[in-house]
Amino acid sequence: MERRPPSSPNRRRLLSALAGVGAAGLAGCLGADSAPSAATAPDPAGSPAPATPDGGGLPDVDAPTDEYVAGNADFGLALLGRLADDAPNENRFLSPYSVGVALAMTYAGARGETRTELAETMRFRPTGEALHESVAALRADLPLSDGSAEEDETSTTGDSTGDDGAPFRLSGANALWGQSAYPFREEFLTTLERYYGAGLGRVNFRKRPEKARKAINGWVADRTEERIPDLFPEGTIDARTRLVLANAVYFRANWADTFDxxxxxxxxxxxxxxxxxxxxxxxxxxxxxxxxxxxxxxxxxxxxxxxxxxxxxxxxxxxxxxxxxxxxxxxxxxxxxxxxxxxxxxxxPQFEFRSKLKLAKRLAAMGMPTAFTRRANFDGMAEGDADANLELGSVLHEAYVRVDEQGTEAAAATGVEVVNTxxxxxxxxxxxxxxxxxxxxxxxxxxxxxxxxxxxxxxxx
Missing domain, CATH: 2.30.39.10 (Alpha-1-antitrypsin, domain 1)
Structure with missing residues (x-):
């Protein structure tokens, strides 16, 4: 009988973020522009910055991951069950890892009842700083590259080969885009960079939201081999958006014993x-x-x-x-x-399909309704009265899978939009x-x- 393997002691420096593909968009009404801190200086080109390829200087992390892994699996199975209740005869595919990391990044800026409900709904164990340490430790244990051609070469193992000669590939990256001159809290940005490898790039959502949306979608598409080409549909990012967090994962692996x-x-x-x-x-x-x-x-x-x-x-x-x-x-x-x-x-059977899911109502029903109301508390994201209160708007998830004689290809995306009020x-x-x-x-x-x-x-x- 095979026993459950313990957490690996090998904590590598993170190359970049994993989590299926995930993204979070944060919005709110903005008054006069505020001066950004030195750590959040606008990108000179005015376009989203790539993820920090080395994990943002993340030190070696030796946090336990068993509780987080079990809780994330519990959440994923519960979510899949609710999707099945809604449409019992339909195929469904999702990445609990993607949704988990996207919401863990959101959790970093949540406070009060909003933070408590979010942790309970997502089955986050542990919570607080230990949650981020556990996510980072798990990312370090995964055979993860950052999605670049050079790094992908280091993630291939095994004997059989796929179409491009790579028998195994798991790549991912995180990135962060914020409204120019918006006073994001230094602690929030440091947490996302330290544990998730998400460096901040500045954009102008207020005047050019469509340009920002296309750039973000392009970044996600590039990191998922075009399997998730339109994470944020038209209209989901607008002049109210203040922050978008994105993480992308792409998985392709040959079977150890391929089918003839x-x-x-x-x-x-x-x-x-x-x-x-x-x-x-x-x-x-x-x-x-x-x-x-x-x-x-x-x-x-x-x-x-x-x-x-x-x-x-x-x-x-x-x-x-x-x-x-x-x-x-x-x-x-x-x-x-x-x-x-x-x-x-x-x-x-061979199979290939994708799932496009709207999760806001399901997450609210699963135990985190406050985050989607005016009572939401995301004060951990920005300084003072930078905007009217922020609340979650839409939570979108898209996942793709293909299984054939050679192996499996999969990608996923999660988008969390935070709107005013x-x-x-x-x-x-x-x-x-x-x-x-x-x-x-x-x-x-x-x-x-x-x-x-x-x-x-x-x-x-």
Whole structure:
């Protein structure tokens, strides 16, 4: 039986921010311009600055990450469950890591009841400065590059290769854009630079919001290989915007044991609504982590390099929703811990889809309503009465996934806008011909990078 790995002691300096792709936009009415501090001097070109590639001078961090990882997985599974309740027959994909880091950055500027609700809803454990230390320590444990060509070369491991010769790639970066002459608090900016590697660039949201929006979207698109081309749709950044925080992640990995394309053939998939369709079904027989528990089959498919894997959970179709609702971080960990390596006959559909999600109402319903009202308190972001009170407006998340014989490609984006105011003679089978859940995680830390549900493979073919 595989035991849950402890947190890695290897704390590398951060190259840049991870978190799926995340972004936060902060808005409020501004009176007369205030002089910026030296640390927030405007970018001479008037355009967003790139993320600090070395993590903003982040020192070695040796904070525990287990509590943060478990809490983030709990949040992601709870959010996925709410999305499924809203549309039970639809495929969904998201990055709890992305949403978690984007909201952790927002948490740095929250105060009072707003801060408490945000921490409870996001399952932040620990809180306060220790939260930022935990996020930074986890980022340091991940095999992360900053998305540049030079750094990406250092993140490739393993023997098999993808289209560009890279069998494994996980890249990410954070950046911060603020209204010119806006009096952001030095403590807030220091926290984001120290723990998230987010350097500040100055823009003019009041007079040129569309130019800023396009530049920010371009930065995100570039960091996600164009998979997230329009994180902030037209109209989401306007003259009220005062700050945008963005983080981007791109993941591509080959399977440690790739599927033979010649073995892929049409197979029947029964969707959650009972309809059936033929879909491209991949197949291979090999040794994988496998177990059966409470009628559900659990399979782990490792990626090249051995540090990440996809875990698939296949309950009986008639019990899929009950299983999905019952899943939390502890149960997920127990199921994955119980797997044992054995030869398995695997049949898995190819799939590719994206999810575009509006999360504001769901987050409010999950326990943080104050942040979306006039009672919101984000006094930790700016000095004095710089603006009318800030509150969260929209929270947007977009995620993309593609799974084929070679491996997996995934990217995600989160945008937070703040506005004013047992063994058998034959190998067991894992035939994913009905709805299933899947998780992409970093094995040494157990961090859930992405998770999703395939309710209808035909809709994702």
């Amino acid at each position: 394309e010649a073995a892929t053939e049409p197979g029947e998939f029964t969707a959650l609504d009972g309809s059936t369709d033929e879909v491209p079904m991949m197949r291979q027989k090999a040794a994988f982590g496998f177990t059966e528990a409470d009628g559900a089959k659990v399979l782990k498919l490792p990626y090249a390099g051995g540090t990440t894997e996809m875990a698939l959970l296949l309950p009986p179709r008639e019990r899929f929703r009950a299983f999905e609702r019952s899943l939390d971080a502890d149960r997920l960990a127990d199921l994955l811990d119980a797997t044992e390596e054995r030869k398995v006959d695997v049949r898995l 047992s063994a058998t003679p034959n190998p067991p089978t894992f035939r994913a011909d009905r709805p299933f859940l899947f998780v992409v995680r970093h094995r040494p830390t157990c961090a859930v990078l992405f998770l999703g549900r395939v309710a209808d493979a035909a809709a994702a073919a």
